[in-house]
Amino acid sequence: MSKCIRFSHVFALLFVAACLSTQRRPATSGIDTITEDEIAAMRAVTAYDVVSRTHGEYLRSRGRQSLDARMPPIPPHVFVDDTYYGDINTLKAVPASELSEVRFYQSYEAQYKFGSGHMGGVVQLITKR
Secondary structure, eight states: OHHHHHHHHHHHHHHHHHHHTTOOOOOOOSEEEEEHHHHHHHTOSBHHHHHHHHOGGGGSOOOOSSSOTTSOOOOOEEEETTEEEEEGGGGGGSBGGGEEEEEEEOHHHHHHHHOSSOTTOEEEEEEOO
């Protein structure tokens, strides 16, 4: 009988813990956004400055995407509005004053939005035009 009581206590504790852990959390995706107001508050000169201050990890390659050691790491790509613009170094050519938004896409979101070939993620610059 004591084993049955212990089992019911353990079961009750697990049930309560499970109920407490199912509280609503904000939905998250692989996309982070920086708004025009946040960009202006940074007083950044270029899009590169904006990215380096907020998501510096996007300035580096995410590592190898293959087991083949000869394959180079895949860097993030840059899109201006919905058009491919180049590699991460092209951020230095875009003035921060022209940006209304900057979006950061993880690889799985980038594949969905921009198609295949963006396993390093995407930095999308949305211009004021």
